[in-house]
Amino acid sequence: MTDPQVLRNAILHDSRPTLGRLLARHALWDEAQSTLWIDLTPFNAALQPVELPGWERMLIWRGDPPPLPTWAPLEWPHTPAVNSWRKQIPTWVIETLERLPTKGQLRLLYLSARYPQMLELLDKMPVLAWRLANAQLDEHQLQRLFPQPRTEMSALVGWPEDRHAVRFLQKLRLRRMDEQMLEQVETCLADPDIYLPASGLPRINSMALTLAAHFPQLIGSPLHQSLARQPCRPQQCKQMKALLSDAMALAQWLGKPIEAIQTCRFLVDVEALYEKWLQEGLQRLQRDTQKNHTKTVWKKVGDPPHLPRGWQSIQTLKGLVTCCRKTGHAWYADAHTLLIQPIAAKTPWTAALTHQNESWTVSCARQKGNQPLDPEQEAQLNLLISQLNQQR
Known part of the structure; x- marks a missing residue:
């Protein structure tokens, strides 16, 4: 007992x-x-x-x-x-x-x-x-x-003894401070190049905080200023982070200047810019493959796994172009991944897998409209990853 x-x-x-x-x-x-x-x-x-x-x-x-x-x-x-x-x-x-x-x-x-x-x-x-x-x-x-x-209180809890750090904390206006938000606060306060310019915002809501923590190149930009003035929308942070990650990756692939993203005032402007770049990238991809007389753009990513019934991988240029158009995502920006998708999904979605240390992991997953996966799709993908890693 x-x-x-x-x-x-x-x-x-x-x-x-x-x-x-x-x-x-x-x-x-x-x-x-x-x-x-x-x-x-x-x-x-x-x-x-x-x-x-x-x-x-x-x-x-x-x-x-x-x-x-x-x-x-x-x-x-x-x-x-x-x-x-x-x-x-x-x-x-x-x-x-x-x-x-x-x-x-x-x-x-x-x-x-x-x-x-x-x-x-x-x-x-x-x-x-x-x-x-x-x-x-x-x-x-x-x-x-x-x-x-x-400033001494800030230093005592492990944060910078800096008036700009204190001002950053004063500007925080968050509807809910969960563990993810806390990690982002820690990320910002660990780098004066982040919290110093961010402290100049009128306020720091969840979207402005997420941008500062993950995209320091955009701190203080018109987009950042606009997000800081909008109502706090923590549920949209995931979508915003995914969109900006995609836009930054595609800008690098196309060789576009980051100023094109910095000058956007709203997220809808970033979406429009990404869609424009997506089509431009597809045209370049098709020209390059025709010039090189190839049908695929993918490099070998680990040993090709045996996909369970109901799943397929994308290997050809035609399949890649179709996938990009259905999901609205530039999958060609990273040729070192394995693209997979469910065959009979009601809503088209695709995931890019990487193979490291004899294990498959998800590097990116998007559904129609270049949106992150919903919980049901994430569950299906997690089950697939578990099955693939059991094949080792």
């Missing part, structure tokens, strides 16, 4: 959403004590309840900080008890915390209630507040840090 204390510690450090849904059903709100009690007896009758102080209690907290679990109660189901606990928290605080990663949520909430400086930081630079809350700092260290310039 599991020791009760070991089990309790395991529960307190388990932040899985499934556990959160279960804990919410066993929560009880104590209005007089401003405390949310979590009953753990369903796990073991010997376990004592866990107390989560309410916002009003956090505001007047004195003494040692409360022992807080790693849970994220703001993500829990809205049961009556949880709703009563949430009701005390200012709406803007809840909305800000819900945009941040759930790690350290309770500690950040407590520090924001306990210290006005942290509450202000949560308002002005929520990402920095989140990093401080998750840093290995006790409250005495934080108290000594609060009066210091924010």
